[in-house]
Amino acid sequence: MVAKKEAPLLVAEEYYQISQEMLDSFPKYRLPLPVFRYCDNVAQLQLFIAREQRMTNEQVEEVHALAKEGDLFVSREDYPIYSKHIIKQLDLILSDRNLKESEIAYICVEALNTRLKEYIEQPVKIVADKLYADTLVLTEYLIADPYRIKSFLNRLNREHSLASHSVNTMIIGLWLLFQTKKGEKAVERKELDRYALSFLMHDVGMSKVPSFILQKTMPLKPEERDKINQHALVGAKMVQKLDLGWDELVQAAFEHHERMDGSGYPRKLKGDQISKVGRLCAIADSFCAMLTKRPYAEGKDALTAGQEIAGDPRYDPRYSSIIRNALITKEIALKEPEAAA
Ligand SMILES: [Fe+2]
Ligand SMILES: [Fe+2]
Numbered sequence: 297m298v299a300k301k302e303a304p305l306l307v308a309e310e311y312y313q314i315s316q317e318m319l320d321s322f323p324k325y326r327l328p329l330p331v332f333r334y335c336d337n338v339a340q341l342q343l344f345i346a347r348e349q350r351m352t353n354e355q356v357e358e359v360h361a362l363a364k365e366g367d368l369f370v371s372r373e374d375y376p377i378y379s380k381h382i383i384k385q386l387d388l389i390l391s392d393r394n395l396k397e398s399e400i401a402y403i404c405v406e407a408l409n410t411r412l413k414e415y416i417e418q419p420v421k422i423v424a425d426k427l428y429a430d431t432l433v434l435t436e437y438l439i440a441d442p443y444r445i446k447s448f449l450n451r452l453n454r455e456h457s458l459a460s461h462s463v464n465t466m467i468i469g470l471w472l473l474f475q476t477k478k479g480e481k482a483v484e485r486k487e488l489d490r491y492a493l494s495f496l497m498h499d500v501g502m503s504k505v506p507s508f509i510l511q512k513t514m515p516l517k518p519e520e521r522d523k524i525n526q527h528a529l530v531g532a533k534m535v536q537k538l539d540l541g542w543d544e545l546v547q548a549a550f551e552h553h554e555r556m557d558g559s560g561y562p563r564k565l566k567g568d569q570i571s572k573v574g575r576l577c578a579i580a581d582s583f584c585a586m587l588t589k590r591p592y593a594e595g596k597d598a599l600t601a602g603q604e605i606a607g608d609p610r611y612d613p614r615y616s617s618i619i620r621n622a623l624i625t626k627e628i629a630l631k632e633p634e635a636a637a
Contacts, residue, residue: 311341311369312378312394319363321385325351328381329374331359334367341369375399383407386433401447404434405463412459412496416503424538428493435488442474442483450631454595456588458503462496464588468619469495469580471628475618476576491573493540494548498577501531501549513591528553528562544573552577555610575612579605583619587630598630599623
């Protein structure tokens with residue numbers, strides 16, 4: 297493969313050097329955004345093909361040759377178009393060397409949100425497979441450098457929806473998982489795959505709870521509370537149908553409302569009867585729920601939520617203290633709701 301030129305420094309601030317893989321993913325004759333070429337003689341970028349302009353065969357060839365040489369660019373101003381495009385084909389983040397970590401985090405979060413919404417609307421294996429495929433893109437990206445999870449912490453969504461809550465839980469859950477392995481053998485790829493999908497799908501059973509119950513601001517009737525509590529079992533059955541044979545997937549769905557003192561549901565498990573993924577998911581799930589504005593409560597700031605969970609003996613203290621300590625020492629900083637993008 298031909299080594300690409302480095303983008304000139306000033307250019308790199310305002311433009312992306314477009315990769316061949318990215319170009320290949322666009323419609324062949326009409327590009328969804330304007331592209332610019334770098335002209336050595338004047339040392340600047342010039343518009344080469346306008347957005348949606350019908351290209352000739354010669355122009356198509358020329359555009360590909362320029363991309364191969366590293367002389368083709370798109371403006372960072374067109375980032376919304378660019379990112380929307382990548383969301384549909386997430387594996388492009390793995391080959392695109394021009395995106396910043398914060399941009400990749402945004403794209404991954406949007407992609408997983410979209411895939412989860414699709415699965416919640418249509419919970420069948422073929423739709424789950426797309427969610428699974430994008431989860432593997434994320435884990436491939438993270439395993440190369442676990443510190444990358446930090447840029448996801450700023451992407452927590454403070455508006456509640458089942459999909460955004462699930463993605464938030466995955467972000468906090470994976471960050472916690474990496475922390476639990478500090479100083480030990482690093483997280484393995486297979487383990488990361490399993491945990492990521494398990495966190496993402498922990499609440500899929502909620503999609504079967506009637507929305508009028510979820511919207512209620514009044515105290516729930518016992519039969520309504522029962523319907524909600526059943527989501528753990530319903531979700532476990534849903535993920536079992538995916539036939540991945542991963543214990544963690546079922547455990548996260550079934551056990552994320554179990555509590556260390558046996559006060560949780562549905563089986564009132566205690567302490568180490570609850571799996572590691574179940575205990576981590578319980579913490580990530582509750583922490584994320586506390587940050588988010590709900591029909592019955594305002595969102596809390598991260599430190600308050602972290603301290604509340606760390607002080608609550610129903611959560612495994614080995615893990616709940618990790619979040620609180622990282623917030624106190626400012627090892628991590630979560631954007632508060634008004635500042636969140
Ligand atoms: Fe739940
Ligand atoms: Fe949840």
